[in-house]
Amino acid sequence: xxxxxxHLPTLSVQEGDNSIINCAYSNSASDYxxxxxxxxxxGPQFIIDIRSNMDKRQGQRVTVLLNKTVKHLSLQIxxxxxxxxxxxxxxxxxxxxxxxxxxxxxxxxxxxx
Amino acid sequence: NAGVTQTPKFQVLKTGQSMTLQCAQxxxxxxxxxxxxxxxxxxxxxxxxxxxxITDQGEVPNGYNVSxxxxxxxxxxxxxxxPSQTSVYFCASSRRTGTxxxxxxxxxxxRLTVV
Numbered sequence: 001x002x003x004x005x006x007h008l009p010t011l012s013v014q015e016g017d018n019s020i021i022n023c024a025y026s027n028s029a030s031d032y033x034x035x036x037x038x039x040x041x042x043g044p045q046f047i048i049d050i051r052s053n054m055d056k057r058q059g060q061r062v063t064v065l066l067n068k069t070v071k072h073l074s075l076q077i078x079x080x081x082x083x084x085x086x087x088x089x090x091x092x093x094x095x096x097x098x099x100x101x102x103x104x105x106x107x108x109x110x111x112x113x
Numbered sequence: 114n115a116g117v118t119q120t121p122k123f124q125v126l127k128t129g130q131s132m133t134l135q136c137a138q139x140x141x142x143x144x145x146x147x148x149x150x151x152x153x154x155x156x157x158x159x160x161x162x163x164x165x166x167i168t169d170q171g172e173v174p175n176g177y178n179v180s181x182x183x184x185x186x187x188x189x190x191x192x193x194x195x196p197s198q199t200s201v202y203f204c205a206s207s208r209r210t211g212t213x214x215x216x217x218x219x220x221x222x223x224r225l226t227v228v
Contacts, residue, residue: 036217103156
């Protein structure tokens with residue numbers, strides 16, 4: 001999940017396990033949340049999004065959960081594969097704002113074969 | 114299907130030099146933005162634009178200028194490069210749908226080193 005400091009939070013899992021990546025967002029006015037995946041040397045890529053009127057959204061092997069009460073977001077990856085190794089960012093968009101996303105620091109996911 | 118194109122991919126500058134990082138998108142997106150990414154850090158917003166002719170400052174705007182004369186292009190200018198501007202720069206665009214926007218599409222990044 002998100003943390004203060006110079007080192008990127010890291011999650012290490014075995015291939016086939018389920019992964020859960022957490023994110024705390026800052027603004028209660030945010031109404032749109034996106035998870036991005038960034039592979040080494042590449043730009044971030046969209047994984048899944050969720051609007052604030054939802055608690056859960058599922059994609060292919062990924063699920064995003066939103067808890068607005070505690071301003072917490074999580075990304076669940078089922079049956080994690082080596083190709084899932086990357087840095088994962090959550091981003092929030094604020095209702096009535098510029099609609100330019102604000103990013104968290106990211107979590108590095110390492111999948112061991 | 115180009116998406117967001119950034120040039121150059123790599124650049125080395127001497128302190129005090131100026132340069133422009135180019136960003137172009139072919140998706141007719143209203144929103145464009147520039148981020149910098151430093152080791153162990155997330156993406157920090159430098160400048161953004163919500164449409165042609167409209168720009169605004171983000172979290173870390175000092176030392177950078179932008180303009181948006183067309184929907185497609187959003188160049189980032191470094192007027193006098195400093196070692197603290199050594200970073201990877203990403204340009205992104207997203208589409209507006211009514212009062213909401215969609216996910217951002219990112220370029221492949223420009224790795225800038227200032228010596």
